Amino acid sequence: MAWKTLDEMDLAGKVVLVRVDINVPVENGVVTDATRIEKIVPTLKDIIAEGGKPVLLAHFGRPKGKVVPEMSLKPLVPVLAEKLGCTVKFAEDCVGGPAKAAVAALGTGEVLLLENTRFHAGEEKNDPELSAAMAALGEVYVNDAFSAAHRAHSSTEGIAHILPAAAGRLMEAELKALEAALGDPVRPVTAVVGGAKVSTKLDLLGNLVSKVDNLVIGGGMANTFLVAQGIDVGKSLAEREMAETAREIMTKAVNAGCRIVLPKDVVVAREFKAGAESETVAADACPADAMILDAGPEAVAEISKVFDESKTLIWNGPLGAFEIAPFDTATNAAAQKAAALTKAGLLTSVAGGGDTVAALNKAGVAADFSYISTAGGAFLEWMEGKELPGVAALMK
Ligand code: ADP
Ligand code: MG
Numbered sequence: 001m002a003w004k005t006l007d008e009m010d011l012a013g014k015v016v017l018v019r020v021d022i023n024v025p026v027e028n029g030v031v032t033d034a035t036r037i038e039k040i041v042p043t044l045k046d047i048i049a050e051g052g053k054p055v056l057l058a059h060f061g062r063p064k065g066k067v068v069p070e071m072s073l074k075p076l077v078p079v080l081a082e083k084l085g086c087t088v089k090f091a092e093d094c095v096g097g098p099a100k101a102a103v104a105a106l107g108t109g110e111v112l113l114l115e116n117t118r119f120h121a122g123e124e125k126n127d128p129e130l131s132a133a134m135a136a137l138g139e140v141y142v143n144d145a146f147s148a149a150h151r152a153h154s155s156t157e158g159i160a161h162i163l164p165a166a167a168g169r170l171m172e173a174e175l176k177a178l179e180a181a182l183g184d185p186v187r188p189v190t191a192v193v194g195g196a197k198v199s200t201k202l203d204l205l206g207n208l209v210s211k212v213d214n215l216v217i218g219g220g221m222a223n224t225f226l227v228a229q230g231i232d233v234g235k236s237l238a239e240r241e242m243a244e245t246a247r248e249i250m251t252k253a254v255n256a257g258c259r260i261v262l263p264k265d266v267v268v269a270r271e272f273k274a275g276a277e278s279e280t281v282a283a284d285a286c287p288a289d290a291m292i293l294d295a296g297p298e299a300v301a302e303i304s305k306v307f308d309e310s311k312t313l314i315w316n317g318p319l320g321a322f323e324i325a326p327f328d329t330a331t332n333a334a335a336q337k338a339a340a341l342t343k344a345g346l347l348t349s350v351a352g353g354g355d356t357v358a359a360l361n362k363a364g365v366a367a368d369f370s371y372i373s374t375a376g377g378a379f380l381e382w383m384e385g386k387e388l389p390g391v392a393a394l395m396k
Contacts, residue, residue, distance in 0.1 A: 144168025
């Protein structure tokens with residue numbers, strides 16, 4: 001790998017500053033989903049096993065550079081201690097006197113959690129003074145927060161240039177999976193891009209057409225591409241002002257040798273609600289008073305065939321309005337197909353995006369994909385081909 005990992009660092013007896021994402025949902029002071037905490041456990045256990053002393057840097061919520069008591073990380077201490085099975089101490093500030101004293105008092109086999117980095121205005125400005133104050137607390141820096149790596153903040157980027165820096169286990173796993181999907185993938189590569197709007201995924205589409213062999217377009221986004229071909233989509237969600245942009249993407253795809261797959265049939269309804277009457281029609285036959293809410297069975301068959309012929313799949317965005325049945329049908333079927341191929345060892349499948357992860361969970365297939373990224377914005381920026389500052393800073 002082009003990034004340094006824990007294996008290349010000398011951690012024995014050293015204070016290791018670890019940037020983690022433990023921005024977990026909390027209700028009335030109680031953590032309601034500890035997944036993000038569970039995911040950092042391997043990194044911290046490895047550091048402790050190597051004789052290092054982990055000191056955690058993390059943000060929580062959006063305090064916008066001010067101390068907001070409701071956004072303190074302190075309530076997470078018991079959950080961290082339970083998941084790690086060791087003593088977890090807390091410092092009331094992530095730099096300065098309280099942090100230094102807590103680091104000095106930290107014993108081997110213990111973990112120290114520092115208060116919310118975003119309580120300092122310098123964090124999101126990547127203020128060199130704040131980065132230096134953080135770096136002064138330890139000897140090695142480890143970043144295990146891929147989900148925050150698209151932001152150049154003091155705790156995600158600035159500090160990495162001051163201390164010897166490496167990727168934690170979670171970051172390492174994410175980078176490996178993403179490399180396998182777009183960096184140096186086994187071909188043919190297929191991308192599925194769905195979701196609501198073309199306008200929010202322009203950079204993503206532009207990057208993918210130059211990198212993948214097949215681009216399956218679904219969801220409301222497909223409607224815009226149908227409009228771009230002169231097709232009337234009735235009352236469907238479509239960005240009619242983006243038609244020219246969609247045509248440009250199609251031209252770019254032709255020039256790059258990327259095949260674009262649009263639905264040949266669609267499921268339409270007059271209302272978007274549970275139990276609404278729906279019918280399947282050809283993609284160019286949406287009634288004027290109806291809207292396209294899902295891809296049809298012929299489209300699903302074509303997508304399945306494309307998956308059969310692919311070795312690598314990268315997926316962002318549902319194929320239809322999956323929140324309400326039966327408009328989740330195409331998304332479920334395509335997801336199940338991808339999962340089956342992955343299970344059979346025939347496909348490497350990587351997916352990400354807030355609604356995409358929800359849709360794959362709903363389809364019951366998330367565990368069968370090669371990798372599901374929960375990184376949200378960072379995953380999308382990576383799919384857009386952008387350099388993530390937090391990752392770039394870990395390069396050898
Ligand atoms: P992600 O969060 O995975 O990046 P998006 O936010 O781009 O995905 O898209 C998900 C949204 O797109 C869902 O709310 C879904 O209902 C909506 N959507 C998909 N297809 C359609 C459609 N045909 N008409 C309206 N909304 C759609
Ligand atoms: Mg979304």
